[in-house]
Amino acid sequence: MTKPPTNISTTPPVGSWIDGAWNTEGDVHESIDPSTGQVVGLFHSAGRDEAQSAVSAARRAFDTTDWSRIVQLRARALSDLADNLEARTEEIAAMLSRENGKLLPQTAWEVSLAVEWLRYGAASALTQVAGRAASPTPGVYFHSMPEAIGVAGIISPWNSPIVLTVRAIAPALGAGCTVVVKLPGQIAMTNALLGEVVAATASLPPGVLNIVTEAGNQVAPLLVESPDVDVISYTGSTEVGRAIAAAAANRVKRLSLELGGKTPLLVFDDVQIEAVVPVLVAACTVMNGQFCVTGSRVLVHRAIADKLRTALSAALHAVVVGPANDPNSELGPLVDQAAVERVDRAVEDAAVYGKILVRGGRPEEPALASGAYYRPSLVEIEDLEAPLVQQEVFGPVQTFEVFDDEDEAIRRANATEFGLAASIFTADDIRARRVGREIRAGLVWFNTWGLLTEHFEQSGSKQSGYGKLCGPAAIEEFQNLKYYATAAPPSQ
Secondary structure, three states, X not given: OOOOOOOHHHOOOEOEEEOOEEEOOOOEEEEEOOOOOOEXXXXXXXXXXXXXXXXXXXXXXXXXXXXXXXXXHHHHHHHHHHHXXXXXXXXXXXXXXHXXXXXXXXXXXXXXXXXXXXXXXXXXXXXXXXXXXXXXXXXXXXXXXXXXXXXXXXXXXXXXXXXXXXXXXXXXXXXXXXXXXXXXXXXXXXXXXXXXXXXXXXXXXXXXXXXXXXXOOOHHHHXXXXXXXXXXXXXXXXXXXXHHHHHHHHHOOEEEEEOOOOOEEEEOOOOOHHHHHHHHHHHHHHHHXXXXXXXXXXXXXXXXXXXXXXXXXXXXXXXXXOOOOOXXXXXXXOOOHHHHHHHHHHHHHHOOOOEEEXXXXXXXXXXXXXXXXXXXEEEEOOOOOOHXXXXXXXXXXXXXXXXXXXXXXXXXXXXXXXXOEEEEEOOOHHHHHHHHHHOOOOEEEEOOOOOOOOOOOEOOEEOOEEOOEOOOOHHHHHEEEEXXXXXXXXXX
């Protein structure tokens, strides 16, 4: 039984931001700090009624206001939203770190990146409103214009809710859509702060941007099923993404899906091991391994396998586990105790078909006993069909796999259903590009991992989803392209 701080009982539960006002309907739930097990705050969990109110508000704002028609309004609102989010960076980063367990520097980076993505969205709104014109036949004229598709439903996860939400909000609002965002209850107090940022943005008309928090699973299905929602942008697991795609097919609804990942890290025999190992560790531990592009598979050339195995094992053993707000911590807690049990069970099962190099698991220190902590694990595996190779773990767990040549490295890298990201480490730039071309992934890093920018698209392949987020093409996910044809009037 968790013990709430003394001020919780006197603090009203937070709600959802719907149609320019706070909605405090729905059952009251607790938000738990995974570092301590204590209650952070209370929140009202939205249900179908609140979801329908948000959808109706967004539909009304799209159909009856100038939001979709005046691009200057949208650019100004996105710029104002960026300024207001930037002003609350420290507060929002601290709350997010407290609710989902990510280290404070990582949540601060997330909020700062979201600010830049909002500003990029404002610029895109102003620059990506033109179509094309042509006269392929004398006396006949064609032109095309992009138009906002309508109401966008954005379904975001708890692991990076600010930046992953903004990554879809920015192009959706820039395109002229109105938006309903569904966020999970694990980060309810963070969601409320984001709602406050929206509330403080006077240039956002009521109903244009709605923030809904739920602990259950009523809001997301309504967004997918609703005839008043024209496009869904979902970030989350492949399993749920498949269910959304199946449900959305009934209305032939536009979808953008960024789903699971199983990022391979290919390490060739010409690298400096001491330089690569810290990157491999970061790929496993950043966001506590709860990242769609977590580097969960280390593929290493046999010539350096022994040295890398020893160095990586020692480095993972040395990772400092501790509270998310402790500056000495290198790895915070998982999101909850259920996640710890799930990850630990996956590693325990792997002992049957793999060799445990670093067992990891729950820390033994009494000071960490109340938190959802999990030390990193490393398992050497040869069989490509092994569950730990094929399934997304969503925790600080890596497999160690050995290859003999480029062809085997490529074959192993492509051996899962996922195709979100990959890293290639080699001193040979030509080899990096040659191998990178053969990797079936939407994002390939050379001699690094986790490098992101708002200026280039992010997109998956295979069962990691489809659609584009960030970059010039992102706004197109929320637009229809309409073309017009003109001919000379019939002769009298």
